[in-house]
Amino acid sequence: MQLYSQMTLAELQIEMERLRREAEEKQKAGDTVGFSILQQKFFLAKSYFLGTKEFFVGQTYQVYGHEQPFTIDYFNGVFAWGRFAGSEEQTGFPVGMLERR
Structure with missing residues (x-):
């Protein structure tokens, strides 16, 4: 494949x-x-x-299947790494799971 x-x-x-x-x-x-x-x-x-061109560090997005807003800290490939509102834990998601709020 x-x-x-x-x-x-x-x-x-x-x-x-x-x-x-x-x-x-x-x-x-x-x-x-x-x-x-x-x-x-x-x-x-x-x-x-x-791709990542449509997404921006510091911007907040909705992650598919999650209620809390997610703010991007940085990208690694096609993954956006950031934090949910009210959390200090950094989490990564493929950008395909992100939607504009």
Whole structure:
């Protein structure tokens, strides 16, 4: 299998659609572990598709599946590292999981 970092934008779009469909099937079948794995792969592929240009250090975003706002401290590849509001613990997420607030 080709690495996401080596795929073209078109290939990443195809991969994201494939992962979305497979995750949906796993969810319908009640396979929560399989669903979670495919969902994480989807977010990673989406991160390579988006890149980090649209995200900014010091800005606050919503992380998929989390209630608290998340502020970016720095990037490492396609991962944004930062903190949730009210926390000093630094956490990393693929940028594909971030949404504007």
